[in-house]
Amino acid sequence: MKGVQTFDGQKVRPVLDEKGDPTLGNGRALVLDAKKTIYAIIGVGFGYIEKNKFNEPVYYSLSDKLPEKDKVKSTLWNAGVLNDTIIFTSENSVYLYKNKKILHVEHYKNVIHTLSTNEGGAFLRVWGEGLFRLINGKFTLIPSTKEIFAQNRIDEIYSLDKGDILLVSRNIGLWLLKKDGRLEKAKSDEVDQYVKRYESYLSGGRLNNGIIPISTGKGGLIFIDNQLAVRAILNEENGLIDNYITNTFQDRNGDVWGANVGLFRVDFDTTLTYFSPKNKLRGLVTNVLRHNGTLYVRTVKDLYTFVPKTNVYEQSQFFGNKVNEIGLLKTILPFDDQIITTNNFSIKTTKNGKTEVISPLYRTVNTIRSKLNSSIIFSSNRVYGLLAHQYKNGKWSALKLAKQDFIKPYNIVEVAPGKILAQTMEGIFVYDYDSSGQGNFTKLALDKQFTKGGMLGVWTFNESTHVLVDSFRNHYRLNLEKYQAELTNIKLDTSIVPKLDPLLRNNKYTYNPDSKNGWTITETGLYKTAFDFDKGYSFTKYPFYKVPLSELSGAIFAEGSGESEILWIGSQEEKLYRFYPELAVKEKHKNYKALVRAIYTNGQKAPLDLGNLPYSENNLLFEVAYPLFGNESKTTFSYWLEGQDKTWSEFIPDARYQYTNLKEGKYAFHVRAMDASSQISEEGILEFRINPPWYRTLWAYGFYLLSLVLAFIQFGKFQAKKSFLKAENERKNSELSAAKDLQNRLLPKTLPVVKNLDIAGYLRTSTEVGGDYYDFFEQADGSLFAICGDATGHGTPSGMLVSITKAGIIGLPQMSPKDMLHELNRVVKKVDLGILRMSLNIALIKDNQLTLSSAGMPPYYIYRAATGNTEEIQISGIPLGSFNDVYFDQIDTPFNSGDILVIISDGLPEAPNLTGDLFDYQKLQDLISTYGDKSAQEVIDQLMIEADAWLSGKHNPDDITLVVIKKINP
DSSP, X not given: OEEOEEEOSSOEEEOBOTTSSBOOEEEEEEEEOTTOOEEEEETTXXXXXXXXXXSXXXXXESGGGSOGGGXXXXXEEEEEEETTEXXXXXXXXXXXXXXXXXXXXXXXXXXXXXXXXXXXXXXXXETTTEEEEXXXXXXXXXXXXXXXXXXXXXXXXXXXXXXXXXXXXXXXXXXXXXXXXXXXXOSOHHHHHHHHHTTBOOOOOOOTTSOEEEEBSSSOEEEEXXXXXXXXXXXXXXXXXXXXXXXXXXXXXXXXXXXXXXXXXXXXXXXXXXXXXXXXXXXXXXXXXXXXXXXXXXXXXXXXXXXXXXXXXXXXXXXXXXXXXXXXXXXXXXXXXXEEEEOSSOEEEEETTXXXXXXXOSOEEEEEXXXXXXXXXXXXXXXXXXXXXXXXXXXXXXXXXXXXXXXXXXXXXXXXXXXXXEEETTEEEEEEEOTTSOEEEEEOEEXXXXXXXXXXXXXXXETTEEXXXXXXXXXXXXXXXXXXXXXXXXXXXXXXXXXXXXXXXXXXXXXXXXXXXXXXXXXXXXXXXXXXXXXXXXEXXXXXXXXXXXXXXXXXXXXOOXXXXXXXXXXXXXXXXXXXXXXXXXXXXOOOBOEEEEEEETTEEEOSOOEEXXXXXXXXXXXXXXXXXXXXXXXXXXXXXXXXXXXXXXXXXXXXXXXXXXXXXXXXXXXXXXOXXXXXOBOEEEEEEEOOOGGGSHHHHHHHHHHHHHHHHHHHHHHHTGGGGHHHHHHHHHHHHHHHHHHHHHSOSSOOOOTTEEEEEEXXXXXXXOSEEEEEEEOTXXXXXXXXXXXXXXSHHHHHHHXXXXXXXXXXXXXXXXXXXXXXXXXXXXXXXXXXXXXXXXXXXXXXXXXXXXXXXXXXXXXXXXXXXXXXXXXXXXXXXXXXXXXXXXXXXXXXXXXXXXXXXXXXXTOBOXXXXXXXXXXXXXXXXXXTTSOHHHXXXXXHXXXXXXXXXXXXXXXXXXXXXXXXXX
């Protein structure tokens, strides 16, 4: 009683009511109009379902808005749609709507039984009156139906091709309502008896191909055509869990869904069917073979004989032959009127349903029939060697070979009469034998050997084409005259065949002599293939997309030709698939779009139309889905955020994907889905933009420009007075020289040497004495503090402020960066240097962790080696000395091998070129990503090369300071 729920292939989601709570009550009916609006009956009301801004389906009641005289006073039973007119029925009333607006309400004295809408119209059956038809917006009684259907049920109504209407009744069978209004008994005794015996019930209308599904309460589904002939029956005997069917619906793929004790799906793909334990087939399928017109199927439990059904009421079945042993791939052999099975503990023969033992020896792998003496079979045995048996006078007997245990083969292939290739771990041996079976072994030589043991596989493509393959995919031609394998230039494409069998067997291949086609199954799909020594391989992929490739066992058998060619394909899940490849390749595969179902910004659900996001909401989580049903648990997704990612991600099962700390800019989120059979969906795309932080807005840049203009004005005034200040400048030169010396003393004389860290620092002043500063402080526990600061102004006062800051840092005990800034602010504020302020970044590097804090400095940049991207980390804070008792923010972030921390002053990103354009923070961030594979000093060198090229010989107007620390492998 959970109202209406949705399932998108990944998640079951409730339809919400107008208050945001899941709907409750019995969901009885769902219909769809041309505008894709869903109308529903839920509990004691009806209404429509639409999505809100968060992409959540919400139910809006229509029945609650009815006037008192039309209020729903009894159970709501049915809903239908005809030409966008929505019809709801209760026990005594009919409600007609269009575009969510009421047309009118009809009330009946007698109880309404059923409502049915189809191509022929809308029909209403009322107990005691008969069948009504919607004419000019109102239901009108059809006179001919009153006598028969006033008291007899109508369970379902279908429109037929010639305009007649089929009426289905569980108590009086099938009737036809003719175009002229006459009523006559339908001529179909078979269907008539079925619907009466098994009690027809509600259904869901004709299928796209005109077939009519009739639901029953006791006999499952019966499918009939327009001539009322039975086409198929679906019940407990061939797949249903329960024979009680209440409704059916055909989806966009053409599959039919039905309801009984749960949901079931019927796939009407005529190119692919399967047999299962419902057909008495048991065990993983290892071999399939047709011999003398009979199909034999080998599983790990038995050898089965296939007996197809002869009519729609029967079920195709498999009958066991009591082999009752495990057999590997390609371990059944036809022998006249016998089927020989090679098993783990024996070799057996089956004839006319009777199975006997030929050999009781265990560990036999495969068996072949001699091309030189057809009464002899040879078998490879990894314990006893090469075995031979002969069939004479209706009996099997073992032949004692003189060289039986000379080798221990795990596979044998006869490539010419009297010449058997025996595969061993030590290489291939040729067994030359006579008509008695006796012979000698000669090891096959390789003209070029690439593996230590010389192990080769023998791949047979047809009776005359054999190739030898090693584990490096080298292909050899067999030269029997020289007993040699001769290397060729042929290679096997790893994108088609990613893996080889460990024993270099070609068991997942079959050759069809009817069509002259070879077929193979690999990890990447089903292929028609051909091979010759002149052209090598050819592969043509076929659309075997409804079955997961991982389910298949590798057993494959082909027969027939053209559109009648059949592939029998084994499954690990006790199934045998019958596939028509040449028919399937002509069918257009329907691909659908992956969906973005929900978006979260900073953990809060956001509207699906993101539009422009503020910079503070730059952490996004996308929730996606792919509404393709059948093995949906094996659907995987690939993601690409255009504007952030360089390329698509790998396909992963996670239907949620997160991005954090996105920079400002335009983005497009792309998602693709891949179903269980490796078919890739259309892209789902969602575009949005993240606005820049306030300090990188156009208004902010305008302010910066205005400040720069004012600074130039002041500089002009200074130049005008320059001649008057020459004497004063000469006096100051001596002070600046002393300040220069002071600044040089404040910088580190040497760079610290810290385990697993590559450290570099650089400062280029704009005047003789600048306000920038950097330093390093090693700690006893192996951690390192990296400092980068910028004092306001230049010259001696800024040098004094830097001196005070460095002295303060030296006097502090070891503490977190934010606490250090708090204490330094107290010191600088107490000294009170007027308007002078000190901006400072402090980074603590300890093990694989960075702890960062900032007082009014530009952002940190961290290059991530794992992704090749550079993160910008902006931490709010005001310069030291601005206010008393200021507390600063701090963040922790990983610092892994190959990662690079870059700390800067504003001198480089805000350096102007000759036209006044700024170097820019974004360009700096992109350059760090570009040079992320270089050492710390090389990163600085490259950045300064870029800076000099940008400045084009112009002196930088502000100090440029760079601190670069790279985490290196221990």
